[in-house]
Amino acid sequence: MAPVSIEPFLKGDTGRNTRGLLRLIILCTIAGAAVASRLFSVIRFESIIHEFDPWFNFRATKYLVQNGFYSFWDWFDDRTWHPLGRVTGGTLYPGLMVTSGVIYHVLRLLALPVDIRNICVLLAPACSGLTALASYLITSEMTTSPSAGLLAAAFMGITPGYISRSVAGSYDNEAIAIFLLVFTFYLWIKSVKNGSAMWGALTALFYGYMVSAWGGYVFITNLLPLHAFVLICMGRYSPRLYVSYSTWFALGTLASMQVPFVGFLPIRSSEHMSALGVFGLLQLVAFVEFIRQQVPNKQFQTLLRALILVVFAVSVGGLVLLTISGVIAPWSGRFYSLWDTGYAKIHIPIIASVSEHQPTAWPAFFFDLNLLIWLFPAGVYMCFQQLKDEHVFVVIYAVLASYFAGVMVRLMLTLTPVVCIAAALALSSILDTYLVAAAPEPSSEVNGQPAGDSTKAVALAVQDSLRSTRRPVLGIYSYLSKALVSAVITIYLLLFVLHCTWVTSNAYSSPSVVLASRMPDGSQHIIDDYREAYYWLRQNTPNNAKIMSWWDYGYQIGGMADRPTLVDNNTWNNTHIATVGKAMSSREEVSYPILRQHDVDYVLVVFGALLGYSGDDINKFLWMVRIAEGIWPDEVQEREFFTARGEYKIDDEATPTMRNSLMYKMSYYNYNSLFPPGQAQDRVRGSRLPAEGPQLNTLEEAFTSENWIIRIYKVKDLDNVGRDHASAVAFDKGNKKRKTAKRRGARVLRTE
Amino acid sequence: MAPKRQPASSTLQSQSQSQPQSTATSSLTSAFTPTKPSSSSTAYSSRPNAVTDAQQILDGLWRNYLKETPQRVKLIDTFMAFLVLVGGIQFLYAVVGGNYPFNAFLSGFGATVGQFVLTASLRIQCNPQNRKEFESISHERAFADFVLGSLILHFFCVNFVN
Numbered sequence: 001m002a003p004v005s006i007e008p009f010l011k012g013d014t015g016r017n018t019r020g021l022l023r024l025i026i027l028c029t030i031a032g033a034a035v036a037s038r039l040f041s042v043i044r045f046e047s048i049i050h051e052f053d054p055w056f057n058f059r060a061t062k063y064l065v066q067n068g069f070y071s072f073w074d075w076f077d078d079r080t081w082h083p084l085g086r087v088t089g090g091t092l093y094p095g096l097m098v099t100s101g102v103i104y105h106v107l108r109l110l111a112l113p114v115d116i117r118n119i120c121v122l123l124a125p126a127c128s129g130l131t132a133l134a135s136y137l138i139t140s141e142m143t144t145s146p147s148a149g150l151l152a153a154a155f156m157g158i159t160p161g162y163i164s165r166s167v168a169g170s171y172d173n174e175a176i177a178i179f180l181l182v183f184t185f186y187l188w189i190k191s192v193k194n195g196s197a198m199w200g201a202l203t204a205l206f207y208g209y210m211v212s213a214w215g216g217y218v219f220i221t222n223l224l225p226l227h228a229f230v231l232i233c234m235g236r237y238s239p240r241l242y243v244s245y246s247t248w249f250a251l252g253t254l255a256s257m258q259v260p261f262v263g264f265l266p267i268r269s270s271e272h273m274s275a276l277g278v279f280g281l282l283q284l285v286a287f288v289e290f291i292r293q294q295v296p297n298k299q300f301q302t303l304l305r306a307l308i309l310v311v312f313a314v315s316v317g318g319l320v321l322l323t324i325s326g327v328i329a330p331w332s333g334r335f336y337s338l339w340d341t342g343y344a345k346i347h348i349p350i351i352a353s354v355s356e357h358q359p360t361a362w363p364a365f366f367f368d369l370n371l372l373i374w375l376f377p378a379g380v381y382m383c384f385q386q387l388k389d390e391h392v393f394v395v396i397y398a399v400l401a402s403y404f405a406g407v408m409v410r411l412m413l414t415l416t417p418v419v420c421i422a423a424a425l426a427l428s429s430i431l432d433t434y435l436v437a438a439a440p441e442p443s444s445e446v447n448g449q450p451a452g453d454s455t456k457a458v459a460l461a462v463q464d465s466l467r468s469t470r471r472p473v474l475g476i477y478s479y480l481s482k483a484l485v486s487a488v489i490t491i492y493l494l495l496f497v498l499h500c501t502w503v504t505s506n507a508y509s510s511p512s513v514v515l516a517s518r519m520p521d522g523s524q525h526i527i528d529d530y531r532e533a534y535y536w537l538r539q540n541t542p543n544n545a546k547i548m549s550w551w552d553y554g555y556q557i558g559g560m561a562d563r564p565t566l567v568d569n570n571t572w573n574n575t576h577i578a579t580v581g582k583a584m585s586s587r588e589e590v591s592y593p594i595l596r597q598h599d600v601d602y603v604l605v606v607f608g609a610l611l612g613y614s615g616d617d618i619n620k621f622l623w624m625v626r627i628a629e630g631i632w633p634d635e636v637q638e639r640e641f642f643t644a645r646g647e648y649k650i651d652d653e654a655t656p657t658m659r660n661s662l663m664y665k666m667s668y669y670n671y672n673s674l675f676p677p678g679q680a681q682d683r684v685r686g687s688r689l690p691a692e693g694p695q696l697n698t699l700e701e702a703f704t705s706e707n708w709i710i711r712i713y714k715v716k717d718l719d720n721v722g723r724d725h726a727s728a729v730a731f732d733k734g735n736k737k738r739k740t741a742k743r744r745g746a747r748v749l750r751t752e
Numbered sequence: 753m754a755p756k757r758q759p760a761s762s763t764l765q766s767q768s769q770s771q772p773q774s775t776a777t778s779s780l781t782s783a784f785t786p787t788k789p790s791s792s793s794t795a796y797s798s799r800p801n802a803v804t805d806a807q808q809i810l811d812g813l814w815r816n817y818l819k820e821t822p823q824r825v826k827l828i829d830t831f832m833a834f835l836v837l838v839g840g841i842q843f844l845y846a847v848v849g850g851n852y853p854f855n856a857f858l859s860g861f862g863a864t865v866g867q868f869v870l871t872a873s874l875r876i877q878c879n880p881q882n883r884k885e886f887e888s889i890s891h892e893r894a895f896a897d898f899v900l901g902s903l904i905l906h907f908f909c910v911n912f913v914n
Contacts, residue, residue, distance in 0.1 A: 195886050197873050197897035201904050239882045243873040247901055250866035254908040257858070264854065286872070293881060294813055294820070 019146070026150055027136060031129030034157030037501065038125040038167045040509035045526070047121045047169070050511040052552060052569050054171035055559035058120050060088065061097040061171075065104055065116050072097070073260075079564040080554065081576060082546050082599065090260040091572065095180075095213025096173050099123070124166040124175035131179040131417075132157040138186040139421050141193065141390055142383070145428045152424035156182075160503040161368035161416035167508055174413055177214030182417050184210055184220055185397075188227075188248065189390045195240025200247030207248065208255025211262055218271050219414055221256075223400060224248065225278035227393045232285060232308070236389065242286045249279045270323055277315045284311055356410040365405075367507075368412055370499045371492050372423040379422025382429060398422060427489070434485045513556070515613070527611070533604070533710035534560035536703050541602060548595065549604040550584070550617055550624060551577055557604070566598060574627070581628035584663040585621070585636055591662045592698040592725070595715050603699060603713045607667045610674070610708040612683035618650065619684065621663050651687040665694040666713055669701060697725040828875045832868055839864035859909040866905040874898040 041050070049058045064072040075089040100119050107114050132153040139152035156162065165174040184206045191199030211217040228245045231237065253266050253275070266272045288307060365373050380398045383391035397418045405415035510516065515527040537547065538561045547563045554568020567577045583594040595603070608616035621641075628636040640657040643649050650664070658664055672680035672693045680689040699713040719728045821829070842861050851857045877886050877894035889897075 194888050195877070196889055197870065197877070197894070197901045200873075201897070201901045205904065239876045239879075239885050243876060246869035247873060250862070250869045251901065251904055251908065254859070254862050254866065254905065254912065257912060258908060264858070267858070283869075286876075291813065294816055 023146065023150065027133060027153060030132050030136075030150070030153045030157045033154075034128045034132050035125040037158055037504055038128060038163060040167065040505045041511055042121065042168045044509065044516070044524075045511055045514050047118055048511050048513060049117070049120060049171055049559070050167070050169040050513065051172075052555050053173075054120075054169070056555040056569065057096055057171050057173070058117070059555070059559045060092065061100050061120055062116060064097050064101045069098075069101075079544075079562075080558055080568050080570075081573065082564045082566050084573065084576065086570065086572070091570070093173055093211075093213055093215065093259065093261060095209060095211075096123075096171070096176055098212070099176055100171075120171045121169045124170055124172075125168050127176045127179045128157065128162065128166045131162070131182055134179060134182040134186055135417060135420055138182060138189060138417075139424050141186065141189045142394065142421065143425055143428070145432055147431060148424045148428035151428050152420050155372060155420040155424055156417065158497065158500040158504075159369060159372065159416055159420060160500055160508065161412050161419070163500070163504050164368065164508045165413055167504070169511055173214040174216075177210060177216060178413060178417070180206055180210040180213060181216070181220065181414070185393075185417075188224055188244070189393060191244035191248070192227075192240060192389050192393075195238070195243045197243055197247045200244040201251055203244070203248045204251030204255055207252040208258065211256040212259045216414065217256070219400075219404075221266075221272055221275050223397060225275040226400070227396055228282060229274075229278050230392060230396060231389060232281065234392070236392075237285050237289065238389075239286075239289075241389075242282055245282055246279065249275060270319065273319050277312075277319070280315065281308065281311060284308075357408055360406055360409045360412060364409065364412065367503065369416070369419055371496050372419045375423035375426045376419045377422075378426035379424070382425050383422065394418060394421060430485070430489060434482050434489075436482075513560075527707055527709070529705035529707050529709035530556065531560060533703060533705045533712060536705075537561035537563055537602070537604075537712065540703075545601040546599050547602045547604055548580060548583070548598070548600040550580065550606075550620060552620070553604065553606065566600065575631055578628045578631035581624035582632055582636055584617075585625045585628055585641075585661050587660045588662060588665070588696070588698050588725075590635075592715075595698075600715050602702060603662075603666065603715065605663065605666045605711050605713075607708055607711050608684050609667070609671065609682040613707075613709055614684050616667075616684065616709070617663060618667055621661075622648065624663070649687070650682060650685055650689065652690050654690075659690075659694065662699075665696050666699065666711060668694055669696050669711075669713075671708075695729070697729045825875060825878065828871055828878075832871050832875070835864045835868040835871070839868065853914065855912055855914040859912040862912075863906065863909040866909075867902065870898055870901045870905065873901075 041048075049055055060072070060075075063075060067075075072094070073089045075087075076085060077088040078085040080086050080088075100116070100123050103123070104114070104116050104119050107119070135156040136149040136153035140146070140149035142148070162178060165172060166178070184203055187199055187203040187206055190196075191203055207217070207220060210220060224245070228241060231241055253272075256262050256266050257264065267276070284307060369376075376398070380395055383394045383398075387395075401411070401415040401418050404411040513530050515529075517525045517527060519525050534557065537545075537557070541547075541563060543563075545563055546566065547557050547561070548566045549557060551567040551569055551571060554565040555570075557563055557565050558568060567573075567580050571577060579594065579598070583591045586594075606616045607618070608614060609618070622638065625636055625638050625641055629638055640655060641648065641661075643653050643655060647653075649655075650658070650668075654664070668680075668689060670693060672678075672689060672691070675681065678691045680691075680693070681687075682689055696713070698716055700716055701711070702714040703712040704710070716725060719725060721728075723731070839861060842857065842864065846857050846861070874894055874897075876882055877889055877897075878891050886894075
């Protein structure tokens, strides 16, 4: 009798409530799953901040929590970019730190004293739960089918494309920015649909929050105007569009200017000009519409078109003119590299050197999105079929984001939401068609009759031989096909879940501060060289000892070792980075004055040859050379580091420039003492090293970590007796050798 | 639709007819009649008439506006005109006298533009002709939205003014 007792819950008013409750429970479960699948790294390793950039965010958050908001705002950091320092408060996006600061204080208020580190580690997973919710909301605006939203939420929750930036511990700007992106889009759709200034104002508020959180806000700044512009061009101008867009632009621009780092950019830089242009256009269109209402006249149609064209031409011309004359800042380098993928490689090696700025390899799409990537076009096609204002938005978003994701690996993140939405639309319509147990009502056939007349006529005109065109099928009758399709879809979905879990656990859950390897017996072995070395620095060096390393490790040294660094991952000063690159790639005699001039006390290199850790400095070395060459083309030449056959070698065939460079010497110093003579092996490059290791004169080895991943060298002071370092070392090493040389010389003299 | 078919020669006549007529009869006809002839005239007539035509259009527009618009909406329009004026003065000052405290100029100018836009939104939402576009928004709701938007706007402006 169970069906009877369930019956009243599924029909009528109670039924709606039951379904609402169910939906809520499902959403909560999805959010739970989204959070849970991001916790691999916490469970496997520990609650630790990952990678590079998050360490800076973590350090800034600690500063904010300790010193309060105002001193955070005015923070001048003299412990980075030595000797320049950095106006940190004015050059960061404060949204992330302020968010976790607020959470920290709220929890304190509730007598839940949670460590700030745990808040930072778990912020990204928490936000991913919210993102799932936001994608449910935005998808529900697109379609009437209730399952689409839930599917979108589920996809968004576990897609590797999004997980890649939001596992626990990856405390980066993207952690909250993607939630804000999706939610801002939802509010925008809502405000275009209703034409309500309130939704428009909310869009502006969340847009402002987004601006304070991530530099990727420019995507919204250009997407919303483009949506409005396309709608106008399609002849779909409506007062609703005017209300929502104007409200968003007026409030949103002011909101974005509140962030010191953005400042006057919204009215100065070209990236923001499209929003301004469309705003002006919309005012004109609204004005013309207003007049047309007063004066109903056919001519105004043509007048309107002419006006739009003229104004567009004038504004683009004006924009170009202003850009040329320098009133508006020209497009920034990162932006150019979006249009011309080769641009960065030629002009700005520092941008090209970052791995996440590389163009996407095509398997990455499948790796990150799996079955969604082939459902995506179907979903976009379905949007074309309905093509209401909100569907136009999805189509534009899809086109733009696909392009950008192809250009830069990192922008896969902006593609993921629209892929989830479109795929959910496609899949839900399949499920809605095939999962209905009852056969289609005969009425549908009756319905189809009048509608079918035209199709019939067409079909007759085209060809009579195809059965399907003669009698249009309106629904699925056979249980077999229903069961088959449902089963296949279910299998695909299960595979998707398996794939997502596998990718998350294998590819995206490594903190990259702590490395894991497997012992022969299958047990896990943790390689903790980074923290070992950073802790050594913290314990054994004076508080203001300056550490020089390649910029990748700047934030980690600042965060974990708490020592001043020369350059870090905030790559704002290319020359300073090039200086470090030059010091690394030159001979000791050239490097030593540079080190002295910059007060360097210790030099840190990452060396993976013993362990086979491929992300080490020798592999990054060519970028140092290239960046240094960009500033000093006469002193550092990339060609000199390649052998005559154009190979990058570190063994006997290595060029003298390579073997004399500071980086090479620091990496392989004393390395062959680990092996029997002449057997020294580099496990990353897979080659045998020269029998005789390099000799260091101006630096001395201070620390080498357990697996030799981190090597720290102390810069020697000037010699007490005033000799140069080479002769001092030679003297220390072989008093005897020099004497014998002298003696030999004397003997020669005597024989003559 | 009859007036549309009339030849150009009858323009003046119909124009003179329409004015007394519109004062007496329903507003709907008055909204249409003054303009119809002008369309036909611009369509058929040659150059010399264009200036007078434009004048007629503007004239009809203005008269129509005065007649059609409710008192409250006129109040809103006055406010918008005031904002345009203030914005224009600020802009002129920035061009002539320099925009030295750029923050101050921006927030002042932004406040006028933003307020103008918000008021225009309010006006559009309250326009009975747009009723079917804004089914979910009553006049009270529109006003509440307007207040909310203005509050946010002026908060940002004051925060930005330095």
